[in-house]
């Protein structure tokens with residue numbers, strides 16, 4: 109057992125606080141990781157606001173890279189000293205999805221068995237089973253993916269959530285191919301990663317759509333060929349005008365809003381694909397004429413974590429980063445200390461950053 113600092117959301121809507129937390133030694137199937145970096149993701153704020161569930165107190169943070177410090181007795185995939193990116197879908201290998209050879213859909217992903225606690229023994233719920241706004245965290249060994257240690261933790265840690273989700277939404281769920289036209293709705297970290305993946309895949313046109321001109325400017329930096337300001341323009345018309353009047357082959361919704369999903373649906377060419385990667389809140393509904401669903405054909409595809417397999421994809425994306433083909437540094441708007449997470453939530457809400465990333469002292 110070790111005592112370290114962690115960022116905790118104690119109750120619904122209350123500002124987060126730095127607390128002493130107790131981290132158990134790794135048991136079977138577990139790994140203890142010394143955290144080097146952890147990005148501030150919208151989902152952390154959702155937890156703090158009670159929008160995910162009511163299992164307070166939460167230990168926040170889940171876009172992390174670090175070094176394995178110790179492993180449980182039966183763990184052989186990772187070892188102390190390994191540089192790893194943490195993931196929130198450690199596949200089980202045994203559920204009906206895994207058995208059918210579709211592990212990216214795994215229905216019973218693994219987390220650490222033991223709980224981290226506050227100093228008084230109160231059990232913490234780790235955000236997405238990670239909890240990495242902390243000097244150290246305890247995870248399932250399968251949540252650790254070893255990658256090239258020459259990579260900068262602040263950059264590659266972002267693969268742990270938003271960047272992988274967006275990249276995979278385009279590359280895997282949307283299956284963007286050379287010559288495709290792509291429209292990405294919402295240019296935060298997730299949407300920009302989808303833009304980068306589409307550009308890397310050889311898309312002919314990559315149309316970025318957002319309400320915020322600054323976000324659109326940043327989207328160009330990730331490879332958008334055209335931008336549409338949704339606050340000023342009819343988005344569906346604009347996408348059609350940029351695609352010879354037809355609509356895009358792949359439309360990616362990276363906001364989590366029913367009106368935007370509807371735009372994505374109608375901005376698509378016949379037989380095209382809509383990818384839903386933005387997370388809706390439980391009250392949201394959509395209504396579509398069935399004839400439009402049928403008549404337009406193609407596919408409507410929700411994307412969990414970009415249909416990624418961390419063990420397959422993290423090392424590849426880290427290599428692309430090290431070869432300067434995927435600019436992960438561009439997602440890092442600022443590095444901050446552990447006690448600045450609350451302020452980073454404000455900056456995120458004001459749209460001033462793509463990612464604030466906590467960098468921890470060695």
Ligand SMILES: NC(=O)c1ccc[n+]([C@@H]2O[C@H](COP(=O)([O-])OP(=O)(O)OC[C@H]3O[C@@H](n4cnc5c(N)ncnc54)[C@H](O)[C@@H]3O)[C@@H](O)[C@H]2O)c1
Nearest residue numbers: 273294295296297298318319362363364385386387412413
């Ligand atoms: N599916 C997954 O596995 C997964 C993983 C991580 C994040 N997400 C989700 O992806 C979404 C995006 O995450 P993010 O970190 O990029 O968020 P973000 O808040 O940084 O970005 C959202 C962007 O959408 C823009 N926007 C808002 N309303 C819009 C509208 N009506 N039209 C066009 N643009 C609009 C905002 O200006 C902002 O730039 C969130 O819903 C998040 O929860 C999903």
Ligand SMILES: [Zn+2]
Nearest residue numbers: 200203206214
């Ligand atoms: Zn499984």
Ligand SMILES: [Zn+2]
Nearest residue numbers: 149151269270
């Ligand atoms: Zn996240």
